[in-house]
Amino acid sequence: MPAHDLLAERPLLLTIMAQLHAFTGQLPEDRTQLYTEAVQFLNNDWNKAGVFIDYIRERAGLLIRHKTEAYTFPHRTFQEFLAACHLASLPDYASEAARLVRAEPDRWREVFLLAAGYSARINLLGQALNAVNALCPFEPDAPRSAAPADWPAAPLAGMALLEIGLVGVQREPVGQAVQQRVQRWLQIGMRHDALTPRERAEAGAVLARLGDPRDEVLFSAAMEFCYVPAGPFWMGSQDDPDAQNIEQPQEKLEIFYGYWIGRYPVTNAQFGEFAAAGGYREARYWGEARAAGYWNSDGYKGWRDYERRQTPSNFGEPRNLPNHPVVEVSWYEGLAYTRWLQEWLTGQIPAGWRVRLPNEPEWEKAARGGVEMPAQKLLRLVTEGLTDERAPTMHPNLQERQRYPWGNEPDANRANYDESGIGATSAVGCFAGGASVYGVEELSGNVWEWTRSLYGEYPYPMSGAERDKRENLAAGSSDLRIIRGGAYYVNRTHVRCARRYRYYPDYWDNNWRFSGGGVPMMTLASDSPCAGWLPLESPGKPRSPSTAPAPYPAGLRKVG
Structure with missing residues (x-):
């Protein structure tokens, strides 16, 4: 969002901006420059501003007069900017700015940022970079152990670089070095328990603006997947006070085949590759949507759309940041992405x-874990080759019926839901502590995830015509699809492994994703209640000759 859009929300600044625009005919996009011109306006043309001063003093109460021609701003923003100008003028500005903000971050945060931006605007770029360097002076993996204050300093250092402007930062060798160091701090910090969920989310958002170096998050062809071995697991709820009727009864089911599922939800960057490649105009990806009347060669138009589009709807930051799960995608869009990705990965799978x-059993097993769990998680990039794995060494899962991917108790430090206090989507990878036994992250919270399963009561059909009917991709648009996982705005009961929700396939929301990165569960992710994960599946391979199942999809049976 442009700087003046945010600043205009404050009455004093909006009034000053109106005066500036009247005198200059335009407004700067940069907030530091906006503050500078506002102060210059009041300082250099005091007579013309007299009426304005009287107004905001007498009518708005936004200035306090102490003596003739001496005023102070009770409005903290201008106080912070003027303090920043003074700080930037000090001989030891860089070290003093870092010292102050480390000692009292809440008090000096905005002053530090504005001082960096102001220094860069008055041709003291080197001074501004030195201040950032003083705040984040060593590598996160340096022999010296990081102090508690070092971790929250990294997002602030990143925001200061953005305040300076990346064009200027990248023009200087020292700026390039500082930016790369800060990126490494953020990449580690967003997964570190030294930061609160809100601080980790901030670190992920700053990393997106600086440039996230994780290829597996930005490129579809570099996705990272987790292996879920064949075997039994518990599906549904039992003896859970938060359980809904549609989660019951709980049964032990067996999936005969192993499959790969995305480590993270599909991101905006990854889904954006599909859109940029013309995916919204390729008929071969949209058979079901075309039959339902939602797609033609001009693009997709679902229930909430006013016109046809060739990209997901854009609700601004942070939801549209490249390393956040893709949202505002319907089930049909998630399905189309999987078909495009199938072609894109030809030769690599x-x-x-x-x-x-994924269907519901695949999703729930990936979240809860099986009756047995692998001795070691198997994570692999697409570029490293996804193969039909031999059965790994397995151990008994002592929490085979756990309610959450990490255990039986809710934990706002392990998933992005309402108690985490973030209030929006977060970059994938901010909740490493919420990984399932297979290494899959963010199956709980952040965004809802589409599955391919239609809504139906339990028990889940295991084979034959009923199974085919439950997973019929060609079902009508009035047939509800299951979404899983919860989202950032729901409470703890909605992020349980067994929680089910249902929605129409043409509906999208800014809180749904699908697994794989903002779309249905491939392990795409959407920021709304209809997203899910998207697994890579091997044709149903039997565990042993005596239990050989029929060819997929009859790869599921009830145990016991």
Whole structure:
């Protein structure tokens, strides 16, 4: 959002901006420059501003007069800017600014940022970079152990670089070095328990603006997947006071095949590749949406759309940041992405495998874990090759019926839901502590995830015509699809492994994703209640000759 859009929300600044625009005919986009011109306006043309001064003093109470021609601003923003100008003029500005903000971050945060921006605007770029360097002076993996104040300093250092302007930062060798160091701090910090959930989310958002170096988060062809071995697991709820009727009864089911599922939800950057490649105009990806009347060669138009579009709807930051899960996507859009990705990964996945949205059993097993769990998590990048794995060494899962991917108790430090206090989507990877036993992250919270399953009561059909009906992709648009996982705005009961929700396939929301990165569960992610994960699946491979199942999809049976 442009600087003046945010500043205009404050009455004093809006009035000053109106005066500036009247005298200059335009407003600067940069907030530091806006403050500078506002102060110069009041200082250099005091007579013309007299009426204005009287107004804001007498009518708005926004100036306090202490003596003739001496005023102070009770409005803290201008106080902070003037303090920043003074700080930037000190001989030891860089070290003093870092010292002050480390000692009292709440008091000096905005002053530090504005001082960095102001220094850069008055041709003291080197001074501004030195201040950032003083705040974040060593590598996060340096022999010296990081102090508690070092971790929250990294997001602030990143915001200061943005305040300076990345064009100027990248023009100087020292700026390039500082930026890369801060990026490394943020990449580690967003997964570190030294930061609160809100601080980790801030670190992820700053990293997105500086440039997230994680290829597996930005590029579809570099996605990272987790292996879920074949075997039994518990599906549904039992003896859970938060359980809904549609989660019951709980049964032990067995999935005969192993599959890969995305470590993270699909991100805006990854889904953006599909859109940029013309995916919204390719008929071969949209068969079901075309049959339902939601797609033609001009693009997609669902229930909440006013016109046809070729990209997801854009609700601004932070939801549209490249490393955040993609949201505002319907089930049809998630399905189309999986088909595009299937083509995109040709040659990188075994022949006969398919990229698709997960069904409910696949999603819930990936979240809760099986009756047994692998001795070691198997995570692999697409570029490293996804193969039909041999059964890994397994151990008994002592929490085989756990309510959350991490255990039986809710924990706002492990998932982005209402108690985390973030109030928006967060960059993928901010909740490492919420990973399932297979290494899959953010199955709980952040954004809802689409599955390919239609709504139906339990028990889940295991094979035959009923199973085919439950997972019929060609079902009508009035047939509800299941979404899983909860989102940033829901309470703890909605982020349980067994929680189910249902919605129409043409509906999208700015809180849904699908697994894989903002779309249905491939492990795409959407920021709304209809998103899900998207697993890579091997044709149903039997665990042993004596239990050989029919070819997929009859790869599921009740145990006991």
